Amino acid sequence: MVVYMLIREQRDEPLSEQDADRIPLPPPATSWRALAVLTMMLLIAPKAFLPTKFSEPVTLVVVAMLKSLQWVMVMELVRKGFLTPLTTTSTFATSTLRTFHLQATTGRAEFVASVALISLLQTQRSIQKTHYNRRILSAVGCMFVLGLVVNQPMSDDHGLQGTWMSSLFAGNEPHPIELLVNDAREEFRSLVEGQSKTLPDAIAEYEKRYRMEPPPGFDQWFKLAIESNCTIVDNFDTIMQSLEPFWGITAKEMRARADMFTQIPLAKWALRNKQPTKLSDSLVLGGFNVVLNAWLDRFKDILPDMEITINGLAEPRVIVPNDRLDHLIRTCPRVDLTAADDQQRKPLEIMDLGKDRSWQIGTRSCPETSPSRSILLPAEEQGLQFIRNVTKSKDVCEAPEAAMSHAMFLAPYNLKVTDTLVPVFSHGKPSSSQDILYPSPDYIEGYQNGNYNETEDPLWENKTNQLYWTGSDTGGYASGDNWRHFHRQRFVDMVTNSNNEISILQRVKSGQFGKSTHWEERKQTMASLSNLVHVHFTSMDICTGAACFEEKKALPVGKGEERSAGYGSKFLFDVDGMGRTERYYRLLGSRSTVFKQTMYQEWHDDRIVPWVHFVPVSLGMGELPEILNFMAKDEKGQKIAKNIADAGRKWQQTALREEDMNLAFLRIMLEYARLTSDERDQSGMCPRGRTRVAGR
Template identity: 35%
Template sequence: MINKQSRTLSACCAEYERRYGRKPPLHFDKWFKAARDRDFLLTDEFDSMMAAMEPLWGVAPSDIRARLENVISASQGEGMYRFTVSQGKQSFTNPQNWMGSIFNYWFSPEILQTLPDMTLAMNTMDEPKVVVPHDMLSYALDAAHTPREGPLLPGKYPGLAQHVDFLDIGKQNTWDALSLSCAPDTVVRDFSLEATRSPFLTEMGFLSNLTLSKDVCQFPELHDIHAGLRHPASMRITHALVPIFSQAKASCFNDLLYPSPFYAEKLRSGEYEEKHDVDWEEKDNIVYWTGSNTGGYSTSENWRSLQRQRLALMTMDESRPISLLNWTQQPGNQSSEWVSINSTIAAISNFTRVRISAAIQCDDTACMEQKDELKIKSGDRDDITDGYQARYNLDIDGNGLSGRFYRLLMSKSAVLKQTLYQEWHDDWLIPWLHYIPISMDLRDFPEIVRYLTQESEGQDLGRKVAQSSYEWSRRVLRSEDMRLVWWRLMLEYGRLVNDDRDQMWYKN
C-alpha cells in the first residue's frame, strides 16, 4: 500500500481520476503540497469516504442545500450542529460545545482560504442518521454516472424534493426502518434466500472477509446480536438523501464519514501516556476487557443478546460448550492437522479478564437483572491504565464507535476488535496486521484466545500485531493526519454542494 501511493501531484491527480471518474477538486494542489510537507502517508486512500458522497452527485446542489437547512432546523437539540464557511471564515452554532475546539483547529486559515461558501450538518451523536431506500439510492447513483449536457436540474416540486422528515426509532426494534436501504434481492428483504456465504455459518466462525462480515443486508443475524441495530438507546433517522457527517455507521446507513472528534480530542489531550505502559514481555498473557453495558437500551427480553453482555455471560460460564482446535496426527498418516474438538469455557478462563463495570441505559428490571447475573458492583471501575498490563486488549462497540480504539492501537498491547461499524480509517487499518478481528457472534473468540495465549506461534503473532499497530498508528493516526483528511473532505464537499460544481476542478 505504501509503495503504491502517489509521490507527485500529477500522479495523484491521475490516480484520483482513475478511481473516481472525475478530476480532483479546486485547490487539490494546495492540499497535496501540505500533505507532502507534513509526511502524510496515504495520499490516495480515500475510497470509503468518497463512496459515501457518490450518490449526492445525482442530486442537484440547490436541493442538497435546501435539505440541509431542513435537517438542521428539524434537529435542534438533537446533537446536530451547523457549520458555515462564508468568505473565508467559519462559524459554529454552538461554540461552547467541546467539539468546537477540534473543528476550529481543523478549519485553520490555511484550509479556509481554499474552501467555497458552504453549510455542513455535523452529527455529534453516537448513532448515524441517514437510511436511504434502495430505489432512491440506485436512482441517484444512476444520475451521478449518466453523462449529461449542463448542470443537474433541481426537482420540479421543491416541497417534495427538499423536504426532510425524521423518525424516532430509539428503544424499539429498528429492522423495518433500517433494512429499506438494502436491495430487494438481498437476504434481509427476500426471505426465500439463504445467507450461504455468512462468516457465522462456518464451523469455527473465523472471519475471512471483514467487509463482507459487516454487511447488514447479507446477514440478518447481525440484527439480533448487535445492540445498535436491535434496540438502540436513541436513534432518529431520515430516509432523505442528505449529506450528514457522522463518526461511524453500519452498512445500511448513508451518512458521510469523517474523523471522529472523540479520537481527535483524545490525541490532543495525550490520553495515551507511554510511561504507564509496559513492554510485551512484562504483560500478563491474557485477553482483557472491562466497561459498562452501553450499546443499546436493555430490557429483560433483550439484554442477554446484546454484544457486551453476551461477552460477559460467555466468559463467566465455565461449563459453556465451545469448539477449540487441536494439532492432531491423523491415524495411518505421517502428517498432522488442526482438528476441531469439543471443550468448555473453563479451558480458557485463566486467559481472559472480562467484566461489566456498570449497568446503565436499561429499564429498572433489566438493570437489576444485569447487576445480579453479571455481578456488577457500583463504583467498581478499572483505571484506564489497567489494560496495559494485558498482552491483548479487546475493543467492542458501545452506542457507536469505541473511543478507546486509538489509545489501544498506540499501546504496546495487541488489539482484538469486534465491530459492526464502518469508520473513516477503514482503508488505512489492515485486519490481521494492525488488529485481530473478532466475529460479532463470538463463535471464534474462544479459539482465538487459546491460540494467542497458549500456542507459541500465536504469541509470536500477537507480539507482531502489537508492534505493527504501535508503529503504524504513529504514522497515520496523528492529529495532523486527521486535519488533512478533514481538509480533503471539505474540498470534495464544497464542490458537491456548489451550483458550479461541474467546473470546480483542479486544472493541472
C-alpha cells in the first residue's frame, strides 16, 4: 500500500513524441478495490500455495503483500498506458513468488531467479523513455529483493542458512548433501500433503496408481486407517509390485501352487470360519506365530477364509526367470471354468544355493539387457557419488557390483529357491525376488517387548560425536577369502583400518578476491577420522577352516555390548545381515542419526524418505567417510544430522507404529484374498493395460 501511494503521488505527465508506445487511458478508480480484494483472497489462500518457512500468519501476510503489489503494478501500468511491459512484469512477479516454493539450494531456484531478472530487464527497457520508470522499477525491485530475503531460512532450524543467496552473491557452492537434503524435504512434504483424505479420493488414487478397482473391504480398511490417524494411505507401491506377477495366473492356480511348496519347511496359517489356525510351523523366530495369530484374529470379521504361506528365514524363496516374469506382468489368463480340478503338476524344482555363489540364479528375473545380466559394464561415475534414488540403489538388476560386494550373492547361508511363481510371504527381499512383502513381525515384537528405553537415550547434544556399530558376522558363509567381499566385513574394514585411502570433500576458496568457495575431492587415510568411529564385530562364527582365523586376525572383534550402548553416539550404522535387520525401527526411534546400507526391500519403503529420516549409504560405501566427515565436523553438517535424527524419531512414532503395521497387513491380506478368490476367476477381472491369453 505504501508503494502504491508513492506511485500515485507521481502526476500524469503529458504525452510526448517519445511515448509512441503509450495509449492514454482514463485513470480508473479500481486500484484500491483490487488491492483490497486480492489481499483478502490471499489471506484465505489454500495452505499448499504458501511457503512453509514461517509461521502461518506471517506467511499469509507476506505472500498477500507480494501478490497485491504485483496487481497494483499492473493496474498502474494500465493507467499510465504502458501496455507493452505488462507481460514481462507479470512474468517477473510470478517467478519471484515462485522462489518461495523452491528449496534454497536447488538448481530450479537459480533458474527461476534468472527468469525473474531477465523479465525485470525487459520491463526496464520497455519504460526507460520516461522518468516514471524509476518508480515502477523501485516497486518491482522491492518484490524481487523481498522474495530473495524471504526465501532464506530465518533460523538454524534446518541447518541451511542463506545457501543459494550466498551462491548468487558470494559464489559459495553448497555441499552435495545440502542439495540432497533440500530436495528430499520437498519430496517428503509432497508425500504427506498428497495423501487422500476421503474414501472417494482414495479410490480414485488407487485406480490411478494400480489400474484397477480396490479390493473388497477397502472401504473398511480406509475407515480404520483414518480412525487410527494413519499418515500414509496411498503409497503401497513396493508391496503392490510384489503382488503384480500373480495377476498372470488364475486364482485356482495360485492356491494349488501354495500347497506345492512342501520341500522346504515353511509356516502356514489359515483363517477358517473366522478363526485363525496354524497349519504348519517352521518359523525360526517363535514370536512370529504370536503376531500372525493376533493379526488374523483382529481382522477376522473383514477378511474371508484364506491360507497364507510364511517364510520365516531372512533369504528369499522365489526367483522367476525374466521371460516368464515378463509374460506374467503383461498378461491375464483366460479362465476355463469347465477344466477339471485334478490336473497333475510337476514337483517344484528347489535349488539349494546355500554357501555358494548365487548371482546367476539371483539375477535370472532381471531383463537380459539390464546391467547385471549384460556383458557390458556401465561406465563408472567419477568423483564421490551420494545416493539420490534409494529405489534404484537397491535394484539388483541395476547393480552388477553386487555380484562381488554383497554376501547374499557370494555365499548366502541358507538360500533355497524355486523358479516357479509360488505365493510365499517374506518380511524382506532383494528386488530380483518374487516373494510377497509384508511387515516383519519382529518389529512388532520389538515394540511389545520394550526394546527401546527412552531413559537410556541421551539428548543429541550429550551424545559422543562418533559412528557406532557392533554386531556378528551374519551375512554370508566365509570360506577361503570370500569374506573380504562381504558387505559387513567390508564396512568394518573400511572404517577401522586407519591405512585405508578415503575421499574427502574440502571447501576451497576461489574467485578473483577469494570470496567464493567450492568443494574439491581430496585423498586422505581413514586415520583422519579414526576418532569418530566405534565399530567392531562381537562374534565370528559363520565361517569354516582358515577363514575363521583370517577374519579374526584382520578385523576387530570385541565383547558384546548392551543394546542401549549405541545410544551414546550421534551416528548409528545399520547394515544388512543375512537379510534385513530387526534393529532398524529401534534405531530410527532413538535420538541418533541412522546411517542405512541395505539391498533389501521392505513394506515401508514408500513411506520412509532418505535424507529426511535416515542417511542412505551405497553398497560400495565409498561416500561413507565423507558423510561422516561432513556431519561430524562441519557446522552445517551437524545441524543437518540432528534434523535427520529428530525427523526420523518423529516419523517412526507417526508412520511406523504398531497400528500402521497392523493395517498394512490387513491391506495386503485384502489384496491377496482377491487374488486367490474364485470370484476373480469367475468375473475375469484383469488390471487395465494387460493382455488376455490362454493359460492357467
